[in-house]
Amino acid sequence: MTAEDGAASTESGDTKHDHRVTMMYHPSHHVLDLGDAERWFERVFGRTSTSIATVLGEAPAGSGRRNDYSTFTPISDVLFDTIDPQRYILGDVQRYPSVEQPHLKGFGWYVDGVADLYRELRSRGFRIVSQLDEVAEGDDPPTAGPMPLFFTVAEDAGLRYEFVPPIPFPLDPRVEPDWVLPAVSEDDPLGIECCSHHTVLTDRPERALRLFVEVLGGTVIHEGRDDVIGATSIYVHLADAVYELATPDEGTAAHLDWAASAPQDTYHAIAFKVVDLDRAERHLRAQGVGIATRTDDAVVTSPASSLGVPWRFVTALTPGDPRVH
Incomplete structure (x- = not known):
């Protein structure tokens, strides 16, 4: 089964959409210590984790950001993202509150036609924010660098949901054209x-x-x-x-x-x-x-x-x- 098999219809009732959700992007999980989380996933799930810093590289001096704030753990058909809020710094500001206990926080989706989705969400009264929590007002979605990336507001949608276009992402094996759901390995401790x-x-x-x-x-x-x-x-x-x-x-x-x-x-x-x-x-x-x-x-x-x-x-x-x- 490929990542796009079973994708949702672009129609809901009598409404036609110019966008299509292709798959879940990743769950986000906030923890106190990334090293402890990596060791837990390896011991309990039998899965290794990789830091986002391997993709982003080291943050330039004076950039006001850190690039070692999360690790990604592939678990079957889920890409799991673990974040240390104290490391998630953009513009010299910690963007997520620190946690006293680890907890799942939210998730998001890869979307074909993500700019059209952005405009539809706003037309339906959903407020949209950038990764800097700035409310979006224009016709074009917020971006992270050149890539569209935006979030709903929890008061409107229930949770802070994230939306990005389908992009090549080295830490996500599911985006490869030939990816299929892996068979259960004999040495998978959880099966x-x-x-x-x-x-x-x-x-x-x-x-x-x-x-x-x-x-x-x-x-x-x-x-x-x-x-x-x-x-x-x-x-x-x-x-x-x-x-x-x-x-x-x-x-x-x-x-x-x-x-x-x-x-x-x-x-x-x-x-x-x-x-x-x-x-x-x-x-x-x-x-x-x-x-x-x-x-x-x-x-x-x-x-x-x-x-x-x-x-x-x-x-x-x-x-x-x-x-x-």
Whole structure:
């Protein structure tokens, strides 16, 4: 399966778009120490990480920026970006607040026709900001150097979502024309087949659906209970991924996580489909990763022992998921 197989339609209802989401760009995860995170991914996921500085090079003296602020970790069909906010400095300003505990923060997409998407978002009342958090007002999108790059505002979209054009990116193997989903390796300690879905917690699913479905062209594929986290959920297929928009029950760990950033949404978790759930659980426990939940078809890790993320490992994809693995 190529990165663009199963891409979302450019039509949503009666609306035709001049843009197309091709795939998720990457999740963003904020941590206290990049070295600790790299070692954790190598030990627990069996994956190596590479610093963005290998692409950007050393920041010139007096540039007011650092180029060693993040590392990228390919995990099956997900490119995972880990950021140390204290290193993310542009214009001599730390652009993200420091964190006391690691946490998923947001994600974004590669988009064909990204300038057209920018104009449609603004026409629909979504405020757009640059990477310097400057509100965009013109007809052309903000850029990072020559490349269009911009974000939604969480108050409008639920989260700070990022948009970039499909670009050659040395740290993303999925952008290569001949890329296919890798088969499960015999020495993969978790036996990951693919990403099942990403979970966004919200008490306003209609806000996220307006972006995911009406603007980006995603399709609702399933609605129902998520008893693993205790939530009522809507699942959207968009390009190469599925997104769970979950409204958590009060008193659950998911509700506590959402409440910490309410009334905005919360990027809560990532679920991976694995070949053998028992095998995955044995490895996690052997590496000192606590298990918060274990059911017949899911394992969820304790965030305290897994970089602040309740990683979920499952035996099946979401009902209605059109992807074939």
